[in-house]
Amino acid sequence: MPEGILCNKTPVTTQEALEAVLADKGGKQYYAEMLELEVDKAKLATSLKNTCKSRIRTWLEMCAHCGLCADSCFLYLCNDRKPEQVPAYKIQSTLGEIVKRNGDVDNAFMRNAMEVAWSQCTCCNRCGQYCPYGIDMGIMFGYLRGLLYSQGFVPWELKIGAGMHRVFKAQMNVTDEDWTETCEWMAEEAQDEWPGLEIPIDKENADIMYTVNAREPKHYPEDISEAAILFHVAGENWTVPSSGWEQTSLSLFAGDWEACKQQVEHVYAAIDRLKPKRACGTECGHAHRATVIEGPYWAGRPDGLTPVRFLHYVEWLEEALRLGKIKIDPAKRIKQPVTLQDSCNYIRNYGLKEITRSIVSYLVEPGYFVEMSPNKEHNYCCGGGGGFNGMGIFRPQRNRALMVKRDQILATGCKLVIAPCHNCWDAIRDLEEEFKIGIKWSFLKPLVIHMMEVPEHLKPKEEEE
Known part of the structure; x- marks a missing residue:
């Protein structure tokens, strides 16, 4: 079967398609279709030719198989130090083989590579610190995930997550209207205890534009209220954008690089529109990576920088404490x-x-x-x-x-x-x-x-x- 109805090589780009994948509870049909999904070997070879450049190929060739990366990997440690969990082995047996065979791999190989890429590596990049050659398996696993995604071999939840970003510009089905209503609701709830507290929306030329993780308006709206309280006490001139407020990127986890680009450009567009002096994201690690570390490159910014200085929340909070804006x-x-x-x-x-x-x-x-x-x-x-x-x-x-x-x-x-x-x-x-x-x-x-x-x-x- 070249393509399944749900498990296929086509990104989810419409709400109708997204709802169809969501309706497949637990991915039962999705994973059944994956068993029959054909590998487009010509497309895979072309992807390697166009994107697998000298750095990845050099890393794969120069690995001395010394095993020094083994103890650096928490998955190796918690899985009884099995040789198959050594980072070098994991990447050589998956991406290394795809490159060596120039994409001539089958369905069973790709399904195994999917399991290794998503259940035997979190792309934490710790192994790169201990490799004597500076080989970074985390970066290579990210690249492997992109190849797998392009062929349809991606976990069900991450197919959905990447689709959410394409359809809603957020990792969950939270619309801009849902977001602004949540901000208004949280401000109103807090005003009895914090008179004068506001969550300013689309205020131009503020000192700080604040962005969040979509899980906050969806499941933890109190986090938005807490951020507002701290900005209020610190006397900050701040705002949130009505659109471009979602900083996270499940597309990063999925290996859907085009969706990553779309998501971060949406945040940058809010910065360009509101012209804040700085931006600040919530307490989220991968959101910061997607927006500040990787994001400028996805967006094609040659200087590798965000449109304005973009702080992680800990940077803003440390500054507020150090300057006495917030006192303990x-x-x-x-x-x-x-x-x-x-x-x-x-x-x-x-x-x-x-x-x-x-x-x-x-x-x-x-x-x-x-x-x-x-x-x-x-x-x-x-x-x-x-x-x-x-x-x-x-x-x-x-x-x-x-x-x-x-x-x-x-x-x-x-x-x-x-x-x-x-x-x-x-x-x-x-x-x-x-x-x-x-x-x-x-x-x-x-x-x-x-x-x-x-x-x-x-x-x-x-x-x-």
């Missing part, structure tokens, strides 16, 4: 052992390790912060990155992958984990649900709101009798 009540500082989850995408891949620890120094009483081991850029992935959290077909592998983070947390003796990243937050939540180790986890926003000093002029006025 010393009596409310955390006085229990607490640890910090370092997100791969803005710690290892963007260098914000000291920024996050500066924030911790304001929030946690001296002597109570306990580092995970290893930590900072050497920390392990949460276990759910790269789309791993969201794929039902690979849930058993994902749950096993959580064991490394479980053991790291247990070794600290802490019962509270600060996790300023949506994927990390989700993985640690699921880790507790799976293993019941008795921990709590939190974004930064609610912690800061609980312990900050509120200026008198921002407090509700007591009603006169």
